Amino acid sequence: MNDIIPVILCGGSGTRLWPRSRKNKPKPFLPLVGNTTMFTATVLRCEGQQGFAHPVIVTGTAHLDHVEEQLPDRENTRILVEPQGRNTAAAIALAALMLPEDAVMLICPSDHHIGDTDAFRNAARAAAKLANDGWLVSFGISPTSPETGFGYLKHGELIAGTAGRKVERFVEKPDLARAIEFLSSGEYAWNGGIFAFRVGTFLEELGRYRPDILEAVRASINQGHADGMRFHPDADAFAKVPSQSVDYAVMENTDRAAMVPATMAWSDIGNWQALYEAQELDIAGNATFGRAELADCSNVLVMSDGPRVSVVGASDLIIVVDGDEVLVCTPEGAQSVGKLTGAVNQ
Structure with a gap:
């Protein structure tokens, strides 16, 4: 089997992690878990000696400088520069049309945390094998809680001789009652937005269901x-590309949808509570970064890039100081950070 070509998608505004994440430097380019930025960590997960080819990066003009500064290997990495964001179907099509039809591409968002790199690589190899057989493969993230912020994949029948199974159906983000039902049934996985496609198969299916995008x-x-x-696509022509996710454009329509199970300590770091859960915590469930002092606290996250933050007798609290902006929220309130005036106008 040929090496897998990672296609790393870099976009978004990162408003849900305001004030640390801003439009001019969103979360992929920040060291939110550990000392490596999320973008660089994504590239390093797909190292050449592990069966991966040089990556292809799809990003926007606003983030090009960050990409080039943080790339481990600038000389051998192709960068496709979108004049404007047109969602994931267009971004993946852009990469696919620049690659050989028999290549297998692994679609990786650049802003996900994966704690178990070996499990990720094993899932990637299993997905690539299925993709070579003509399947369009999603990573089915093993759910650990009844999340309402993710889409779900319902398990279909096993695909003989492989580690995968068909996807019976794609399910939009559920309410809490349905999410609890999905979790207890054991028949659903989270849809993490990581895919493996043979280039020719993806282009064929995109041409079948959304020829206008292609x-x-x-x-x-x-x-x-x-x-x-x-590589710079023509701006005027790219502006005419319909904006739609690959899930809506292809995955929910095709009869070639498959999934591989992935238990790899995954998080999309979609808000401050998710970031808290991805950290190493002390015995009281606290985590601090920067100048901070906690007394009689539990389940508190503090991130400060300057001023000392002192917290006494608090529980279940998130405090972020970034420049002249201060955010204080509860775990429940973390879902609404992106709606704040500061986040919207950042």
């Missing part, structure tokens, strides 16, 4: 230009 992206490439390892 042809508009193709036109932007035909009229685009290369600049060293960068």
